[in-house]
Amino acid sequence: MTPADDHPLRYGLVNELHARPSPRLGAPSTVVFVAFKEPDQAATRDRARDDAHLDELVTRHGGQRPDRTANHYAGQIGRHKLRWERHTEFVTYTAYTPGLPPRPFDPSAGAVFPEEWQAAAPGKRVAAVMIQILPLPEDPAEVLDTLEGWFVTDSLAAGWVLEEAALVASDFRIDASGWMRFAVFIREGATEGRIGRIVQRILELETYRAMSMMGLPRARSLSGRLNALDPQLSAIVAGMADEHRPADDVLQELLSISARLETEATQSHFRFGATKAYEAIVMDRVAVLRESRFMGRQTLTEFMARRYQPAMRTVASTEARLKTMLERADRAGELLRTRVDVQRSAQNQQVLESMDRRAALQLRLQHTVEGLSVVAISYYAVGLISYALAPVAEGLGIEKGVLLALLTPLAVLAVWWGLQRVRKRLEGDEGGEH
Incomplete structure (x- = not known):
């Protein structure tokens, strides 16, 4: 078979499977990650601004200029390895550096992404993560004192991952410098590829968690508007049998409410659909870590179930409520239109008799x-x-x-x-x- 017999998309689709390989990391190492998203219409944003922002960072560090036609970039900038990826709604920057900063989670480790450069980003920062990768002590119990010094104990989640190949811990809080901290303790014998996959799953977990929760403010504001429309819709449905009110007038009121509900559905459809898709990715990333409990501490899975899933259920219930109200309005509209048709038929009969x-x-x-x-x-x-x-x-x-x-x-x-x-x-x- 010659290349001419291949489908024109074959090579591009196969290469897509290898476009974002996991990094290879050792212990100790430091990973700094940021993600930016346009506040509005992120899916239809100007991609050229993303490219220009990446160019500025690479040029600042004297790195190799990226290909503007690609949606991902990997290169060396100073002592850091940089990886950039463009997604439907956001872009991500990840810097991998051997060794650790002078102090645990020192803000100086984030200097690879200067504050003025971040402020000039096309969009707003939705995620900023700092990960420290360290060797696991011979006695894992020694890690507890370290974790309690680095994280807020009340919300600390820690668990073994990948058959106890590593211990992952975080409090899912943003520190004074704006970073969310993760600590990864690597058991001796873990390969660089496995360490890289663990780090990549953590970064994806936090990024898609942030993106999925973008639907929560929309759900809360929409819920308030639905609370105002629901009594009006219920009153119309309850008064449909009132023969003293002209059906045409009632139908006009119902059409007004239906139009507002359709507008809300149109404006919320993309955000709620994206939230559902991002939530599925988050739960998948948690599952592939294959967690097990570490010395009685809550796991990342338990933390997500207690703190994250209620937010997702709020979004899902609001979307379901909007759908139910639309269906109620449609049914009421059909009944009112039937009533109007019957009244008009009676009027036409009277006209014929006359x-x-x-x-x-x-x-x-x-x-x-x-x-x-x-x-x-x-x-x-x-x-x-x-x-x-x-x-x-x-x-x-x-x-x-x-x-x-x-x-x-x-x-x-x-x-x-x-x-x-x-x-x-x-x-x-x-x-x-x-």
Whole structure:
């Protein structure tokens, strides 16, 4: 088989599987990570601004210029290895550095991403993570004192991952310098590739957690608006049987509420859909760490179940409530439209009955006019004929009164017969046209 036989997308799709390999890290090491997202319309943002921001960072450190057509970049900037990735709504920067800072989680470790450079980013920072990778002591219990000194004890989560290859700990809090801290203690014998995969899963966990929770403020604000619309919708549905209120007026009120609900659904559809997708990734990243408990401490899985899942359930319930209200509005609209149709049918029936009555009245009037027409025409016909036959009547000795008496019934019958013939002919012409 020659390359010409391959699908034009084959190589690109296969290369996509290897576009973002896990880093290879040793212990000790320091990882600094930031992610930026546009506040609005992030999915349709200007990608050129992302490229320009990356160029500025690489140029500042004297690194190799990135390819502007790619959605990922890896290169050396000073003593740091930099990895940049562009996603649908956000971009991420990760710097890997051998060794540890002078103090645990020293803010100086984040100097690879200068504050003025971060302030000029196209978008706002949604995640900032600092990870310290250290060798695990021979006695893992010694780690407890260290963790309690680094993290807030009340929210500390710590657990073994990947069959106790490493111990991961964090309090999921933002320190005074704006960083969320993670500590990874590596058991002797863990490979650099496995360490890199653990770190990558942690970074993905925090990034997608932050992105998924973007739906929570939207859900809370939407819930307030739904609280205002729900009583109005319920009142309309409850009053639909009130015959004293015109159905057209009620339908207009319902259409107004339905339009507002459709607007809310349109504005929230993308955010809620993204939240659901990001939540699935978060839970997947937690699962692949294959946690086990460390000395009675809560695990990352338990922390996420207690602190993170309620937020996701809030988003899901708000989305379901919006969908339910839309369905209620649709059903109420169908019922109201049916009521309006029935009322209009009754009105149309009344109009038809009124037309029938008018047609019957017109027919009776027509018959009356025909009778008067027979009398009037007969009167003039008798007069004209009497004048024409007067000389003949005198020669025959017939008096004028007798002549008129003889002519009158004949004239009336002739006129009546003639009008009947005319009407039948007209009716026959109308029937032929139809």
